[in-house]
Amino acid sequence: MIASVSGKVLASTLGAVTLEVGGVGLLVHTTNRISSTLAIGQSATLQTVLVVREDSLTLYGFLEAMELETFDLLRSVNGVGPKSALSILTSLSVAEIADAVASESDAVFRSVSGVGVKTAKLITLSLAGKISGGSSTSPISGTARASVEALIGLGYSEKEATITVRKVSSPNMSDQDILKLALQHLAKAGSK
Numbered sequence: 379m380i381a382s383v384s385g386k387v388l389a390s391t392l393g394a395v396t397l398e399v400g401g402v403g404l405l406v407h408t409t410n411r412i413s414s415t416l417a418i419g420q421s422a423t424l425q426t427v428l429v430v431r432e433d434s435l436t437l438y439g440f441l442e443a444m445e446l447e448t449f450d451l452l453r454s455v456n457g458v459g460p461k462s463a464l465s466i467l468t469s470l471s472v473a474e475i476a477d478a479v480a481s482e483s484d485a486v487f488r489s490v491s492g493v494g495v496k497t498a499k500l501i502t503l504s505l506a507g508k509i510s511g512g513s514s515t516s517p518i519s520g521t522a523r524a525s526v527e528a529l530i531g532l533g534y535s536e537k538e539a540t541i542t543v544r545k546v547s548s549p550n551m552s553d554q555d556i557l558k559l560a561l562q563h564l565a566k567a568g569s570k
Contacts, residue, residue, distance in 0.1 A: 380437060384423040387416045393468070395439070397422060406439035407460075409468040429460045438464060448472045448509065455504045457497050466490050466501075479505045481537050506536055522547045525556040534564065542567075 383404055385397040390413050396403045406424055416422050424439030425446040438460060440446045445467060452463035452475075466475065469490045478486035479502050487498035507530060522543050529539035539560070546559035 380426050380428045382423060382425050383437070383439065385421070387418050387420050387422055390414075390416050390418060393464070395422070397424070404437060406437045407464060408439045409445075409464065411468065412439075412441055436460065444472050448475060451505055451509055452501065455497075455501050457500060462492055462497075465492055476509045478502065479509050480540065482506070482535065522553075522556055524553045525560055528553075528557055529560060529564075538564075
């Protein structure tokens with residue numbers, strides 16, 4: 379596999395760049411944001427994945443490893459191919475994708491051209507608990523994060539667990555105390 383490429387930008391179009399690597403021009407498909415920031419003649423390094431099809435070898439590249447990881451996670455969803463995954467990453471940042479998955483908001487994915495209702499719902503369900511980097515999950519400390527994961531393991535949604543842990547936790551609490559208070563809070567909320 380080709381994990382990364384480094385070279386001089388020979389050409390840049392909307393959604394693709396051509397990098398000269400060892401005297402060979404490699405066409406790398408990327409997001410519009412990345413292709414518009416790379417100027418001709420500039421040196422660039424892209425994290426890449428080679429997608430092998432019966433009739434083509436296509437290279438997809440990203441500036442950050444987190445973008446590549448998100449691209450691979452999106453492709454793992456049934457019905458989402460590399461072109462759809464790239465379209466999603468062109469329209470949404472990694473943080474927006476993570477927030478949409480954490481809040482189970484499939485409407486965010488439906489706003490992307492080519493993503494239908496069924497696929498959008500499948501993305502939120504398939505990526506739950508697999509993607510991080512959103513603003514809604516980043517402020518939680520390691521101790522509180524363990525409590526969120528314990529609540530998810532007990533059957534609560536990631537969104538519900540995160541909101542509850544934020545409400546009941548404070549910086550000096552142990553994970554057992556946070557979990558105990560979160561369960562009490564959820565039990566009260568469930569009985570209303």
